[in-house]
Amino acid sequence: MRYIICILFLAFSLYSSAQTKVLIVDGFSNHDWKQTSNLTKRILEESGLFKVDISTMEDSTWLPAFKQYAVVIQNTNNVFNTAIRWPRRVELALEDYVRNGGSLYVLHSGNNAFPHWKEYDKMIGLGWRPKTTGFALEIDSNRHIIRIPPGEGEGTSHGSRFNAIIQILNRHPINKGYPSSWKTASTEVYNYPRGPAENLTVLSFAYDSSVTHKMWPVEWVVKYGKGRVYNSSMGHLWKGETYPLSYRCIGYQTTVIRVTEWLATGKVTYPVPVNFPTAEKMSLREEGDFPKGK
Numbered sequence: 001m002r003y004i005i006c007i008l009f010l011a012f013s014l015y016s017s018a019q020t021k022v023l024i025v026d027g028f029s030n031h032d033w034k035q036t037s038n039l040t041k042r043i044l045e046e047s048g049l050f051k052v053d054i055s056t057m058e059d060s061t062w063l064p065a066f067k068q069y070a071v072v073i074q075n076t077n078n079v080f081n082t083a084i085r086w087p088r089r090v091e092l093a094l095e096d097y098v099r100n101g102g103s104l105y106v107l108h109s110g111n112n113a114f115p116h117w118k119e120y121d122k123m124i125g126l127g128w129r130p131k132t133t134g135f136a137l138e139i140d141s142n143r144h145i146i147r148i149p150p151g152e153g154e155g156t157s158h159g160s161r162f163n164a165i166i167q168i169l170n171r172h173p174i175n176k177g178y179p180s181s182w183k184t185a186s187t188e189v190y191n192y193p194r195g196p197a198e199n200l201t202v203l204s205f206a207y208d209s210s211v212t213h214k215m216w217p218v219e220w221v222v223k224y225g226k227g228r229v230y231n232s233s234m235g236h237l238w239k240g241e242t243y244p245l246s247y248r249c250i251g252y253q254t255t256v257i258r259v260t261e262w263l264a265t266g267k268v269t270y271p272v273p274v275n276f277p278t279a280e281k282m283s284l285r286e287e288g289d290f291p292k293g294k
Contacts, residue, residue, distance in 0.1 A: 019051040020264045023069040027057030028084050029077040031109050036237045037075050039247050040107065040256065045293030047257045047270060052293070060087055066097040070264035073105040079112040079128060086114075095119045099225030103263035108235035111193075121195050124231050125222040129194040131155040136192040139205040139215040143169060147197065158188045159210025161236065165279060166204050166218055166251070174219075174230075174258050175203060177272040181279035184252055185245035190233045191216050199223040219255075228266075230259045243290060250275055250283040253291070 022044060026033045041052040055064040057076065066072055072094070078084045085091075091114075098104050104123060112128035114120045121127065126137060136148040136156075164187040168180050191212045203219040222229040234255070236246050246252065250273060258268045277283040 020049060020071070020261070021069045022050045022052045022071045022073065022260060022264075023064060023066065024052060024054045024073040024075055025057070025064055026054065026075040027062075028081075029075065029109060030080050030239075031077065032237050032239045032241065033075055033077075035242070036107065036235070039237070039243065039291065040073060040075070040235075042291035042293030043247075043253050043256050044260055046291040049257065049261060049270065057086065062087060063090055063093065066093055066102060069102075071103045071105055071260050072097065073107050073260075074110040074113075075107045077109040077113045079109070082115060085116070091117055091120070095123075098123055098227035098229065101226040103227055104224075104229045105259060105263060106229065106231040108188075108233060108237075111231050111233075122198065123222060123224045123229050124195060125197055125200040125220055125229070126193040126195040126217065126231065128156040128190065131192075131194075134194040135197045136194045137197055137202065137217050138192075139169065139202070139217065145202060148192070150194075154192045156190055156192050156194055157211070158190050158233070159208065159212075161186045161188050161246075162210055163187070163282060164189055164206040164218070166206055167215075168204050169202050169217075172201070172203050172221070173262050173266075173268040174221075174255065176268065178251075178276065179278055182251050182277040183279060183282045184234065184277065185249045185282050185284060186236070187218075187246060188233050188236050189216055189218065193217060193233075228263050230263055232259075243287065245284060248284045248287070248289075249277065250285065251277040253285070 024037045026037045044050040111124050138146040189206045189208045200222050202217045205215050206218045207215050219232040257270050262268050275283045
């Protein structure tokens with residue numbers, strides 16, 4: 001009996017040690033940051049690939065141990081109250097972590113945050129910024145990227161959420177095996193996303209049928225020093241919602257897992273499920289079928 005218990009314990013230990021350690025940082029946002037963090041943790045842990053911790057900023061002594069994790073997921077946003085910031089030592093710690101090979105996942109409204117922080121702008125590549133700040137990227141009808149200089153066009157915004165068709169612009173380990181276009185639910189397509197737009201590759205884009213009737217980036221990756229950054233407008237979860245359509249989307253959940261694996265390892269092994277969305281049809285988990293993470 002003791003032998004069996006030892007074997008089971010060893011198997012569990014090996015399984016746990018094989019899991020990639022991921023840290024979600026949160027604590028403030030105009031979105032439902034608590035539910036966003038919880039659902040993201042559950043989606044990732046349900047895959048069996050990750051062990052996810054959450055670090056919540058509560059006071060000025062907060063200092064996440066970034067270097068203990070393969071991936072950091074940024075889920076804070078001060079867009080409506082820029083006086084709320086991370087302590088400066090935490091900003092510098094994240095810069096150092098990513099610059100020296102760490103990986104950062106900027107989750108939805110995380111790219112609205114920290115307009116005062118120039119290195120953060122470089123890390124995220126594009127974000128929610130005014131007309132005067134940075135280049136906006138637009139995709140033309142020939143699938144070419146147009147760089148719109150500061151002062152031209154508009155500041156970043158979005159219209160009503162809609163079921164957007166995500167179109168692949170550049171193939172990448174994250175979207176390998178995806179259809180060239182796929183439909184996701186209740187998505188915000190940011191128009192005129194702005195920033196330095198340096199060392200950046202746009203992975204996908206969508207047509208904004210709500211406001212501008214133009215095509216804008218939805219996902220992009222950035223090289224910052226030795227580190228990797230992924231940024232996307234997908235993943236909206238508003239106050240008062242519970243497990244909304246945007247999070248029930250099989251395409252979104254698959255992407256969250258594959259992004260995190262790529263950030264951690266540079267490779268993707270997590271398979272594209274047979275019920276992945278198509279250009280014509282969304283694929284959603286049932287409303288009560290919550291991800292089975294911890």
